[in-house]
Amino acid sequence: MKSFAEALKTLSQFRQQTAPDPYRPVEEYFKCQVSQMGSEMLPILNGWYVHDSDGLTTYDNGVVAGSLKTALQRCPELVRPALSRISDKERNELTDSNEQQFNDGIFIYVPDDVNVEQPFQIVSLVNSRDDLLVQNRHVIRVGRNATLSLIQCDDSIRSVSHFLNIVTEISLSENATLHYYKTENKEADSHLFHHVFVNQQAFSMFQSNAITFNAGYVCNNIHVNLSEPFAEARLYGLYLVDKTQQCDNHIKINHIATDCKSYQLYKGILDDEAKAGFHGHVAVLPDAQRTNAFQTNRNILLTDKASVNTKPFLEIYADDVQCSHGATVGQLDDEALYYLRSRGIGERSARKLLMFAFANEVCNYVRIPALKDRLSDMVQRRLNGELTICDQCLLHNANHSELFFPIDETKI
Amino acid sequence: MLKIENLHVTIKEREILKGVNLEVKAGEVHAIMGPNGTGKSTLASVVAGKEGYDVTAGSITFNGKNLLELSVEDRAREGIFIGFQYPVEIPGVSIANFMRTALNEIRQYRGLDPLNGAQFLRLMNEKQKVVELTEKLSNRSVNEGFSGGEKKRNEIFQMAMLEPQLAILDETDSGLDIDALRIVANGVNQLKRPDNATIVITHYQRLLDYIVPDVVHILYDGRIVKSGPKELALELEQRGYEWIKEEYEQGKLA
Numbered sequence: 218m219k220s221f222a223e224a225l226k227t228l229s230q231f232r233q234q235t236a237p238d239p240y241r242p243v244e245e246y247f248k249c250q251v252s253q254m255g256s257e258m259l260p261i262l263n264g265w266y267v268h269d270s271d272g273l274t275t276y277d278n279g280v281v282a283g284s285l286k287t288a289l290q291r292c293p294e295l296v297r298p299a300l301s302r303i304s305d306k307e308r309n310e311l312t313d314s315n316e317q318q319f320n321d322g323i324f325i326y327v328p329d330d331v332n333v334e335q336p337f338q339i340v341s342l343v344n345s346r347d348d349l350l351v352q353n354r355h356v357i358r359v360g361r362n363a364t365l366s367l368i369q370c371d372d373s374i375r376s377v378s379h380f381l382n383i384v385t386e387i388s389l390s391e392n393a394t395l396h397y398y399k400t401e402n403k404e405a406d407s408h409l410f411h412h413v414f415v416n417q418q419a420f421s422m423f424q425s426n427a428i429t430f431n432a433g434y435v436c437n438n439i440h441v442n443l444s445e446p447f448a449e450a451r452l453y454g455l456y457l458v459d460k461t462q463q464c465d466n467h468i469k470i471n472h473i474a475t476d477c478k479s480y481q482l483y484k485g486i487l488d489d490e491a492k493a494g495f496h497g498h499v500a501v502l503p504d505a506q507r508t509n510a511f512q513t514n515r516n517i518l519l520t521d522k523a524s525v526n527t528k529p530f531l532e533i534y535a536d537d538v539q540c541s542h543g544a545t546v547g548q549l550d551d552e553a554l555y556y557l558r559s560r561g562i563g564e565r566s567a568r569k570l571l572m573f574a575f576a577n578e579v580c581n582y583v584r585i586p587a588l589k590d591r592l593s594d595m596v597q598r599r600l601n602g603e604l605t606i607c608d609q610c611l612l613h614n615a616n617h618s619e620l621f622f623p624i625d626e627t628k629i
Numbered sequence: 630m631l632k633i634e635n636l637h638v639t640i641k642e643r644e645i646l647k648g649v650n651l652e653v654k655a656g657e658v659h660a661i662m663g664p665n666g667t668g669k670s671t672l673a674s675v676v677a678g679k680e681g682y683d684v685t686a687g688s689i690t691f692n693g694k695n696l697l698e699l700s701v702e703d704r705a706r707e708g709i710f711i712g713f714q715y716p717v718e719i720p721g722v723s724i725a726n727f728m729r730t731a732l733n734e735i736r737q738y739r740g741l742d743p744l745n746g747a748q749f750l751r752l753m754n755e756k757q758k759v760v761e762l763t764e765k766l767s768n769r770s771v772n773e774g775f776s777g778g779e780k781k782r783n784e785i786f787q788m789a790m791l792e793p794q795l796a797i798l799d800e801t802d803s804g805l806d807i808d809a810l811r812i813v814a815n816g817v818n819q820l821k822r823p824d825n826a827t828i829v830i831t832h833y834q835r836l837l838d839y840i841v842p843d844v845v846h847i848l849y850d851g852r853i854v855k856s857g858p859k860e861l862a863l864e865l866e867q868r869g870y871e872w873i874k875e876e877y878e879q880g881k882l883a
Contacts, residue, residue: 556717556771559677560731560787561705561738570730574721574770 219436224410225310231350231380233320234263256338256368257282263343264320264351279328282337285356288324295326299358299388303414307440311410315352315384322354325367329360329390336366336585349379356386359393366396366585371409378406385413389421396584397425400592405460407433412440419445426583428592429456429464430599438467443477450479455579457599459488468497472505481512484579486572487523495527495544503534512542517549517575572600630655630826631795636687638675645671647851648687653795656823660837660862661830663848664870669830670714672848673799677711678704691795706738708794712784712801718772725753725767728790735791756789760816778809785816797828802836814839834866849873854882
């Protein structure tokens with residue numbers, strides 16, 4: 218795993234883009250065609266929020282969403298309580314750099330008792346010939362008894378090198394629910410560091426599904442504080458990497474209060490010379506009695522040169538707790554392969570069926586049916602070697618005819 | 630259809646089969662019986678093409694083709710089906726996806742067009758009835774969480790879907806209660822046709838009350854030491870295997 222200090226040195230070789238002016242029409246560039254999802258799009262291009270007219274929208278139900286910088290000017294009282302709440306213990310070189318120099322980012326505020334039915338979707342694209350540095354900061358606040366689904370897509374479209382240093386701060390009030398879906402599909406010469414900090418109050422529920430389809434170097438850090446009783450965090454992750462790609466997942470869950478639950482399931486398939494790291498740390502503090510914490514990391518290595526470094530780690534100071542952790546690194550099950558082949562399925566197809574079954578478990582936890590189908594389909598095609606970047610973005614299709622995507626017949 | 634001649638097989642340098650001869654013709658049902666550890670399951674595995682078995686001598690031909698040269702999947706595509714003693718659980722692979730992939734790869738091998746979704750679902754519904762699997766199977770993972778009886782019924786369901794020319798049922802009766810046994814046996818009988826054949830490997834005569842064999846073979850010490858009509862199974866049931874062992878050791882059997 219790369220250290221953050223090392224990463225900062227790499228970061229300093231990249232340049233940030235100044236705010237583009239004038240902004241370009243949104244619809245022309247960003248339109249996710251994931252059918253029936255009808256998400257509310259929050260587009261970012263090269264680190265800058267893209268919008269037609271107003272940088273910040275207030276919806277009928279009181280939800281406020283748009284540019285973080287605009288929000289800081291117009292409604293600082295909504296933003297401040299949730300911005301820069303990272304403790305000294307949690308911060309590092311990259312989060313410091315982000316704090317000092319972030320371009321912009323997305324701010325979403327859901328008032329108390331509002332159930333937001335339409336998912337919000339942050340789509341961050343990098344399309345630049347320069348060695349671009351993007352430092353985004355997102356702040357998500359979900360009020361008491363409120364619910365939100367948020368999808369975050371990080372894609373790149375040109376195979377030039379760039380560096381993304383993203384910090385997302387999430388604060389969930391009492392009995393709030395956030396379903397957070399993250400997909401990453403990055404070119405080989407990219408670096409993506411994403412720090413997610415979550416603070417949960419009583420009875421709140423946080424679920425994240427982080428799916429890495431392609432990575433130059435991707436490092437996902439999720440830091441959850443279960444600050445009040447009966448909060449629950451469910452973290453699912455999947456990484457499908459090949460060639461020389463590398464994906465690290467660092468997870469830290471602090472069980473601070475009593476009666477909280479945390480689950481982690483991270484799975485990976487590694488081909489060629491790809492590398493992955495899983496560092497899952499669950500800390501159960503002395504007052505956190507009746508904690509339930511479960512942690513699993515499972516990996517399939519398809520070649521001898523692929524490698525994974527897995528380190529599940531429980532640190533327990535309370536005595537009335539239920540915790541378990543486990544990690545596996547292995548190959549496909551020979552008996553299952555034989556069984557499939559004995560029914561006439563060729564070895565290649567049999568391997569793909571088993572890999573898909575292994576990986577798709579993570580997609581099965583996605584609660585939005587259209588997104589779940591889409592992600593399953595992308596996993597399938599990734600394993601077939603057909604998927605390079607998400608072909609649902611108009612930007613990819615319209616401007617880059619050299620990219621070829623076979624028609625997905627199952628969706629017609 | 631199937632011709633096995635002088636088959637010698639070793640596993641990790643230990644000889645398990647020591648010269649098996651067996652010929653099965655279309656329309657026939659053969660039973661292979663014998664005590665534990667005499668090579669019955671090895672014979673099924675070698676016909677299926679499982680890795681880890683060394684054929685040191687002899688031949689297996691299927692419709693004139695040298696089976697030993699074919700991969701596991703090609704043997705299945707040629708029309709061989711093994712009903713496993715211990716079917717594996719495959720979490721995350723639905724039965725529908727499994728069967729559709731299998732069926733279409735077999736069809737492709739034979740130069741046939743793949744079945745479309747509607748045709749396939751119709752076939753699934755029809756074949757589920759063969760083993761009285763009324764529950765909605767299609768979205769369940771292969772064998773995951775199935776009881777012993779359900780696993781065996783699922784094997785026969787797959788056999789019904791794939792319509793093999795030769796089915797080898799390896800201890801399909803083990804672990805079945807009498808109702809499950811009846812359902813499985815009825816399934817096998819329904820699938821019987823003049824142009825296909827079945828080999829039933831079993832310990833007990835019980836299954837043969839339901840699936841009536843044309844020929845019964847006794848496999849002992851890696852050889853078929855005695856073959857006879859279905860009454861031979863009854864004789865084994867009454868007298869056990871001891872007399873076979875004695876006669877074999879006295880050199881009276883083949």
